[in-house]
Amino acid sequence: MLNIIWLALILLSVIIGAVHGTLPLVVAAVTDSAKNAVMLAIGLIGIMAFWLGLMQIAEDAGLVKLLSRLLSPILHFLFPEVPKDHPAIGAMTLNIASNMLGLNNAATPFGLRAMAELEKLNPLPGTATHAMCMFVAINTSSVQLIPATAIALLASGGDPHPTSIIVPTLIATACSTAVGIISAKVFSKVKWFTPHP
Amino acid sequence: MHNFIDNFSDYFFLLFVAGIPLAGYIRKVKVYESFVVGAKGGFEIAIKIIPYLVAIIVAVGMFRAAGGFDILGELLGPVLNKIGFPTELLPLAFMRPFSGSGANGILAEIIQAHGGNSFLSHAAATMMGSTETTFYVIAVYFGAVSIRRTRYAVPAGLLADITGAIMAVVVTRWFFQS
Numbered sequence: 001m002l003n004i005i006w007l008a009l010i011l012l013s014v015i016i017g018a019v020h021g022t023l024p025l026v027v028a029a030v031t032d033s034a035k036n037a038v039m040l041a042i043g044l045i046g047i048m049a050f051w052l053g054l055m056q057i058a059e060d061a062g063l064v065k066l067l068s069r070l071l072s073p074i075l076h077f078l079f080p081e082v083p084k085d086h087p088a089i090g091a092m093t094l095n096i097a098s099n100m101l102g103l104n105n106a107a108t109p110f111g112l113r114a115m116a117e118l119e120k121l122n123p124l125p126g127t128a129t130h131a132m133c134m135f136v137a138i139n140t141s142s143v144q145l146i147p148a149t150a151i152a153l154l155a156s157g158g159d160p161h162p163t164s165i166i167v168p169t170l171i172a173t174a175c176s177t178a179v180g181i182i183s184a185k186v187f188s189k190v191k192w193f194t195p196h197p
Numbered sequence: 198m199h200n201f202i203d204n205f206s207d208y209f210f211l212l213f214v215a216g217i218p219l220a221g222y223i224r225k226v227k228v229y230e231s232f233v234v235g236a237k238g239g240f241e242i243a244i245k246i247i248p249y250l251v252a253i254i255v256a257v258g259m260f261r262a263a264g265g266f267d268i269l270g271e272l273l274g275p276v277l278n279k280i281g282f283p284t285e286l287l288p289l290a291f292m293r294p295f296s297g298s299g300a301n302g303i304l305a306e307i308i309q310a311h312g313g314n315s316f317l318s319h320a321a322a323t324m325m326g327s328t329e330t331t332f333y334v335i336a337v338y339f340g341a342v343s344i345r346r347t348r349y350a351v352p353a354g355l356l357a358d359i360t361g362a363i364m365a366v367v368v369t370r371w372f373f374q375s
Contacts, residue, residue, distance in 0.1 A: 001351040002335070006256050013259035016268060025262040033258030037250040041243050049239025054217045056235020057228050061221040101209040112242050112341040119342040127346040128339065133353060136338050140294075140331040140354035142361065147326030153305055154322050157313030165322050168368040172327035176361030183356045187349035 044108070051109035055094060064090030067097075078138070078181065079131045081121070088117030092135055100145050111139060134184040141180035142173055242341050249340025253332055257295040266291050282366055285317050289324060290362040294331040294355065301325070320369040327361035329354070 017023040058064050068075065068089040075082075075089055082088050091114035098106040114135060122129050128136075147169050154162035187193050218228045260266065270287040278284050285307065293300040307321045331354035339347055 002347055005332075005351070006252065009256040009260045009265075012265055013256075013263040016260075016265050017263040020264050022263050026259050029258040029262035030255055033255040034251050036258070037254035038247055040254070041247045041250055044246075045240050045243040047239075048243050049236035052238045052242075053232035053234075053236030054213065057221040057226055057231045058217045059235075060226040060231045061217075061224040063217065063220055063224075098213075103210055103213065106210075106213065108337065109239070109242070111338055112246075113238075115338050115342045116242075119344075122342075126344060128344050128348045128350055132339070132342075132344070133348055133350045136335055136347075136350045137353040137357060139338065140329045140334045140350075141357035142327060142329040144326055147322065149301060150304065150322035150325040153301075153308050154313045154318060157308035157318060159313030159318065162313065162322075164372075165319055165326070165369075168319070168323045168365070168372045169326035171368045172323055172361055172364035175364040176327050176357045179360040180353055180357030183353040184349065187353055190349070193349045 047105045048109045048112075051106045052113060055091070055110060055113060058094070059087075059090065064094065068093045078134055081129075082118070082131050086117065086121070088114050088121070088131070091117055095135075096138065096143060099139065099143050102144050102146055102148050107139075111135075130184075130188045133188070134181065137180040137184040138177060141177040143177055144173065145170065245343070246337050246340040249336040253295075253336040257332070261292075261296070261299065282363070283317060283320065285311075286321055286324065286362075286366065289321055290328075293324070293328045293362070294358050295333070297330040297333065300330070316369065316373055319373050320366050323369050324362050324365035327365045328358045329361075331355060331358055 013026050013029075014023075017026040055064070064087075065085070068085075071093050072084055072089065075092065076084060079089070079092070091110055095107050095110035095114050098104075098110055115132065118129060118132050118135065119125070121131070146166060150165065150169075151162045154165065218232070221228045221231065266288055269291050270284070274284040274287055277287065289300055289303045289307065292303055304321050304325050308318045311317045331351070335347060335350055335354060339345075339350070
């Protein structure tokens with residue numbers, strides 16, 4: 001799927017660029033974007049190290065285990081193939097919790113840590129497991145409780161009650177997360193998506 | 198109340214930053230040493246995701262520079278308008294799965310053009326909160342563990358995004374325009 005989307009984006013850019021006379025912009029975008037991508041990754045190093053350090057403390061203190069035990073009924077339903085006391089459960093719990101609280105720069109390190117733990121359970125390296133797809137689907141469906149940036153933008157645009165979008169956002173987010181989880185569950189049964197080594 | 202919500206994330210941020218080491222200390226963890234051991238992994242992960250990030254960000258950057266997102270909006274606008282999805286929100290809905298900063302820019306434009314207290318701005322802000330940068334998340338998360346075959350992660354993520362975008366319009370209409 002990514003193969004097709006990626007190729008389509010590149011080919012369409014060139015075609016649209018040629019038709020609309022935006023080719024010079026497309027050319028410039030290649031260099032700029034490649035540089036931005038690396039800068040983004042480099043910029044992540046510090047904050048990534050910081051949160052992984054904190055997570056190590058939380059783990060050594062037994063906090064991660066405690067948290068995952070509390071949430072284990074839900075997580076067991078979502079990730080039936082991940083053993084209850086596996087470190088992946090703790091990392092996924094921290095990731096989802098930080099996403100809900102809007103701590104985006106904490107959510108990514110926890111999420112990547114969780115992926116690394118899930119990879120240890122992967123019989124087919126290079127191919128995603130069901131747990132990984134489910135976890136990524138939850139992450140891509142946004143579970144943030146307070147959309148802080150959007151509220152700030154509304155406030156600066158002159159909205160007298162910018163926080164009034166919180167409840168609508170929660171409802172819309174709940175629907176999108178539900179659809180993400182259900183589609184991951186359903187797709188896992190679809191033959192077309194079954195991995196073949 | 199407003200003040201609390203504005204700083205909501207900051208409070209939790211500090212609760213994590215101060216609370217975890219304190220709890221660790223109480224539970225007899227050598228907090229400094231533990232921290233350093235964990236932090237070591239940060240560098241490795243950040244470097245590992247570079248190829249995946251370059252792939253996604255370059256393709257999206259090219260498409261945006263060519264004007265592809267505007268064209269998508271023009272093509273699909275009339276169809277979606279018929280089912281009640283405002284055309285003005287299409288660029289946001291398309292940009293959102295690809296680029297968080299790009300989507301934030303579009304949201305700011307919509308708010309500037311229509312005012313903070315309008316239906317369109319409310320729907321756009323809600324959409325921003327109910328959708329995610331699906332392709333970025335997929336590239337980074339799978340990149341960190343060198344997974345190339347992502348199976349149904351993309352369709353599941355996109356279905357969630359589409360639901361979030363549609364529900365943002367439906368729920369906002371229901372809340373602000375009855």
